[in-house]
Amino acid sequence: MIVDERFLTYLASLERGNGAFLDALEEQALAAEVPVIRKDMQSFLKFLLALKRPARILEVGTAVGFSALLMASYNPVACTVTTIENWEPRVRQARENFRRAGRQGQITLLAGDAGEILPGLVREGARFDMVFMDAAKGQYPLLLPDAVTLLEEGGVLLTDNVLFGGEIIESRFAVTRRNRTIHKRMRDYLYTLTHHACLTTTVLPVGDGAAVSIKLKEQEKEVRRDEAYEDT
Numbered sequence: 001m002i003v004d005e006r007f008l009t010y011l012a013s014l015e016r017g018n019g020a021f022l023d024a025l026e027e028q029a030l031a032a033e034v035p036v037i038r039k040d041m042q043s044f045l046k047f048l049l050a051l052k053r054p055a056r057i058l059e060v061g062t063a064v065g066f067s068a069l070l071m072a073s074y075n076p077v078a079c080t081v082t083t084i085e086n087w088e089p090r091v092r093q094a095r096e097n098f099r100r101a102g103r104q105g106q107i108t109l110l111a112g113d114a115g116e117i118l119p120g121l122v123r124e125g126a127r128f129d130m131v132f133m134d135a136a137k138g139q140y141p142l143l144l145p146d147a148v149t150l151l152e153e154g155g156v157l158l159t160d161n162v163l164f165g166g167e168i169i170e171s172r173f174a175v176t177r178r179n180r181t182i183h184k185r186m187r188d189y190l191y192t193l194t195h196h197a198c199l200t201t202t203v204l205p206v207g208d209g210a211a212v213s214i215k216l217k218e219q220e221k222e223v224r225r226d227e228a229y230e231d232t
Contacts, residue, residue, distance in 0.1 A: 015042075022069060026066055038207040038208070040206050041210060044204075045074075049074050054077075055129055056079065057128060058132070059132045062094045062109060064090055068098070068107050069103060072103050081106060082121075084135075086112060114139065127152050128152065129151075129155045131155070131157045134160045154215065159211040160209075161209060162209040164208070190203065193213055
């Protein structure tokens with residue numbers, strides 16, 4: 001845990017839930033050991049939706065569709081959600097959940113590998129006001145360039161699970177051998193996010209760590225370049 005579990009328990013006790021359908025879906029997913037975003041991340045995501053009011057949302061990593069449905073349900077403006085999932089059993093589950101929730105006309109599920117789908121969306125000239133990255137952590141650095149290209153200026157990139165259960169602060173030699181590649185890639189990803197010329201980023205201890213990045217507008221990038229020049 002990256003935050004004292006007592007705080008998380010207390011904060012969770014303040015939540016009002018997400019409605020009968022989503023609450024039941026979350027319970028079923030957890031019982032089946034399918035990962036869904038944590039309670040504090042759910043609350044933070046709903047806050048971001050209220051703040052940014054994105055009309056076009058892209059999600060990388062659908063699982064059973066819980067977070068896509070959460071975004072479709074709690075965005076205060078009419079929106080569309082495009083979500084990407086590679087594993088066929090979960091593709092079927094998610095599509096059925098979208099149908100049962102009556103959101104199949106609002107949510108588009110693209111089945112396949114995000115590393116192949118994102119470049120296709122770039123070629124099509126697709127643009128999104130919000131990108132939610134919640135796929136396999138080791139793939140984040142590979143997906144980032146296309147995610148930034150697809151994001152509108154002023155749009156938000158939200159990345160989940162960036163603190164790797166707290167192991168991100170450890171030396172690679174303190175991490176189990178099987179996790180060292182992911183550990184390195186996540187560190188590389190966070191460095192790239194926080195030093196990216198087109199993004200301004202903060203990392204928060206929400207859920208398993210959330211990185212919130214805003215894509216700078218052209219005039220903002222010019223100010224940043226001028227400030228960098230003055231510092232040299």
